[in-house]
Amino acid sequence: MTPSAEKWYQQVRQQTLALTEGLSAEDMVVQSMPDASPAKWHLAHTSWFFEHFILQPYFQNYQCFNHHYQYLFNSYYDTVGSRHARPQRGLLSRPPLSDIMQYRQHVDSHISILLRQQHPAITDLLTIGLHHEMQHQELLLTDILHLLSHNPLAPALLAAQSQPSLNAAAAVSMICFDGGMAKIGAEAGSFSYDCENPRHSVYLAPFKLAHRPVTNAEWQDFISDGGYQNPLLWLSDGWHYCQSANWQAPLYWRNLDQQ
Ligand SMILES: [Fe+2]
Incomplete structure (x- = not known):
């Protein structure tokens, strides 16, 4: 494993925490609908993924942070055991957020040791784990948006000054595309999910696209x-x-x- 892999790991894990900086501990417990998950659950589940698929099999004499977490924070991996029902994730007032933050640190410190040992078997697993966490970053934001939208106080996750001005957009113009045969799907040699393969040809009719959203x-x-x-x-x-x-x-x- 290269030093850049460790840096990538730290960046992705830190980015997840950064997305929750504007949330209170109470915000992170509530589940606003059965299809959404609490932010605290996302923080724990993404850590469980690294613990279960990398640390437990490859870190010698690894001690799980808490054996109950296998049941609480498995999502839908039937092959690794039963799990807490998704619609009831918002009832998990325990473990507290402080425990989940310690859990993340526990996993991070052990992954860091494993990376420095340059264990060859974990390269692909680490890549999958990081893409899995980035997927959950998107879920985290959509779930927070749904949760906060139900609050009559209309809380915002991001400070107003970080949002672009409505008056800043340039006049829209349309760009013409000829269409024709195009390739879609993942390029060989890069990470992809199975739904992004195989790469194949499609025909595109001519179309126009605005130059900005x-x-x-x-x-x-x-x-x-x-x-x-x-x-x-x-x-x-x-x-x-x-x-x-x-x-x-x-x-x-x-x-x-x-x-
Ligand atoms: Fe997941």
């Missing part, structure tokens, strides 16, 4: 212009779902002028 102000213009009441602006399936779910705006949209 749509702004909130532009989407508000669409709403104000009756975009959610005009079937001519929707594909058939989308319009059907819009009608049946009574969509009036994107998920999480709040019209501050009406509050």
Whole structure:
């Protein structure tokens, strides 16, 4: 294992913690819906992954931080045993957050030792573990967004000054693409999940793409212009779902002028 692998490990693990810096301990316990997980659970589960798949099999005489964690923080790996039901993850007021933070440090310190021993068997497992943790970083953010959206105080995870100004976007322009045959799927030799393979050819019809993402102000213009009441602006399936779910705006949209 190279020094850069250890640096990569530290960066990914630190990034997970950085995403939770704006949360209170209470924020990290609550589960806002069965499909979401508490932030505390994400912090523990990503550590369990390294403990179970790398430290237990490859760290000589490894002592688990807590044997109950195998049951509490396994997600859906049937081959490694039973697990706590996902819809009840928000009931785990114990172990406390402080224990989970110690758990992360326990796993990190042992992984660090193993990396310096340059054990050849863990290279691929470490890569999978880090991509797994990065997946959970995305889940962490989507779950936090759903949780905080239910709070009438409208708390924000990020400070307002870190968000770009609505007035900063340049006028949108459309870029034309010719289409034709294109390759999609993972390149050989790089990490990929099985759903990203095999690499194959597809035909793309000619298309246009805006040079930047749509702004909130532009989407508000669409709403104000009756975009959610005009079937001519929707594909058939989308319009059907819009009608049946009574969509009036994107998920999480709040019209501050009406509050
Ligand atoms: Fe997972």
